[in-house]
């Protein structure tokens with residue numbers, strides 16, 4: 001496979017995943033999984049060190065304040081590990097929710113048995129600094145605040161800098177679920193002070209699913225000993241063991257780690273967070289412009305669109321049936337994603353993974369062909385969708 005063919009060819013004839021992880025990975029990433037590794041072996045221990053070091057290098061932590069701890073499982077396991085490890089048993093968490101992932105954090109806090117305060121903004125309205133400041137002023141017992149960086153259920157990029165400034169000014173601790181944004185949207189630690197941030201292998205770094213990781217202040221890791229409600233999700237124990245023996249506490253996803261290292265090297269070669277973010281932004285811009293030309297409308301105004309995933313309203317035309325649209329798009333090689341809005345019908349198109357603007361043009365062409373096949377002449381949404389959208393102005 002040549003350099004230029006890497007992104008432009010469908011991989012092994014499989015459809016492209018226009019989904020926010022698992023996503024379309026490169027041939028090289030898949031190929032890295034074609035051998036077995038002993039988890040106790042020096043070679044694999046060196047791979048774990050390499051992985052942690054490379055991830056830390058993406059945070060702009062020039063003073064060496066942070067450390068990186070990987071943990072087995074999907075992203076949700078890592079979120080639960082972060083909350084369970086960093087929030088002490090008598091802690092009180094303010095969860096800022098504007099979609100499914102924020103709500104999942106709230107549920108996690110409750111399940112662990114920690115005190116929860118929830119600001120629920122509904123399907124997509126962003127939590128703003130002012131209301132966070134008011135909530136913190138009203139309740140001095142709140143110790144931690146958590147928010148989703150990109151709330152993947154709508155694709156909104158939440159104003160994390162504004163929230164971080166507010167949380168830090170109030171002397172509370174900030175946890176970020178940057179699952180779907182880390183590696184493509186800047187999270188410079190010097191600018192944006194946080195206690196811990198969490199992401200996983202199968203999002204913007206473009207690895208395959210199998211583990212998540214937390215990047216946290218070392219002083220917070222040190223202070224977290226004994227907090228965690230769970231044996232397997234205890235990030236402090238994982239950190240201490242890894243530092244002492246170089247090993248993961250329980251069987252690591254060896255092949256996933258090998259693939260992730262190849263993905264990290266490709267990320268670096270692409271220009272790191274800036275380069276990766278630029279490709280995804282271009283993917284989004286090309287795809288959104290093409291879809292708007294067909295009459296589709298985005299849920300969000302441009303200011304709130306993330307370069308990760310975009311929500312479109314389903315067309316008002318009664319000939320538009322999402323399941324048919326989905327299947328016809330799949331036949332053309334593109335797997336899209338159903339929407340998660342409660343008020344109006346919607347679907348989502350992801351911009352992340354091994355895809356570039358040429359692929360995105362083919363996505364738009366496939367959408368046009370599919371509308372023709374379905375007999376949908378006009379992709380514009382119902383009136384109620386535009387009323388809904390007007391609630392969040394630019």
Ligand SMILES: *Cc1c(COP(=O)(O)O)cnc(C)c1O
Pocket residue numbers: 020021074075076077079101148149150151152177178179180200
């Ligand atoms: C993907 C994702 C998660 C984790 O989901 P899993 O299905 O457990 O991998 C958590 N938060 C956000 C914002 C995500 O995009």
